Amino acid sequence: MTWDLNQLETLFSENDNLVVTPEENCLLIGNGDGLDAWLAISGEQIIIESLLFSTSEVKDSVALNEEILKTHMLFPLTTIGISNVAGQDYYTAFGALSSQSKAESIMIELTALFHNVEAFLDAYQEHLQ
Numbered sequence: 001m002t003w004d005l006n007q008l009e010t011l012f013s014e015n016d017n018l019v020v021t022p023e024e025n026c027l028l029i030g031n032g033d034g035l036d037a038w039l040a041i042s043g044e045q046i047i048i049e050s051l052l053f054s055t056s057e058v059k060d061s062v063a064l065n066e067e068i069l070k071t072h073m074l075f076p077l078t079t080i081g082i083s084n085v086a087g088q089d090y091y092t093a094f095g096a097l098s099s100q101s102k103a104e105s106i107m108i109e110l111t112a113l114f115h116n117v118e119a120f121l122d123a124y125q126e127h128l129q
Contacts, residue, residue, distance in 0.1 A: 002100050003041065003099050003106070005022065005039075005041060008027060008046075009022055011106065011107070012110070017031055017032045019031075023038075025040060026040040031114050033118070035118070037114065037117075043099075044098060044099050045097065046096065046106065046109075047094060048094060048095050048096075048113050050092065050114075051092055052091040052121060052124075053090065053091055053128060054089070054091075055091065058127055059127055064091075064124060064127040067124065071123065075116045075119060077108070077109055077116070078093050078094065078113050078117075078120075080092065080093055093113060095112065
């Protein structure tokens with residue numbers, strides 16, 4: 001089965017700890033800890049992304065980028081990248097999986113992303129102004 005946004009909205013809405021809001025071509029998913037993630041289906045992939053912080057908040061991007069590259073393997077299922085949102089660059093945490101994944105795998109990916117976002121913010125706090 002290949003997932004669509006309506007099916008994914010139903011899947012996430014079954015979890016009392018999540019608030020799901022359909023947006024244009026994606027879902028905004030909030031958890032009970034105040035974190036948000038955006039989910040989109042792109043071809044054969046489901047992408048789940050959460051903003052970490054603006055690049056303008058970073059004291060020394062070279063030092064942060066080096067630390068990220070040296071520590072990223074400590075955070076399973078989640079990668080850090082830089083995305084442009086409304087003309088501003090942000091460090092983002094994201095995960096990707098097949099659009100044919102099992103419901104359990106999708107929930108694991110989302111749970112891991114939220115957990116890792118908290119860990120990233122804690123781990124890299126010293127690099128922020």
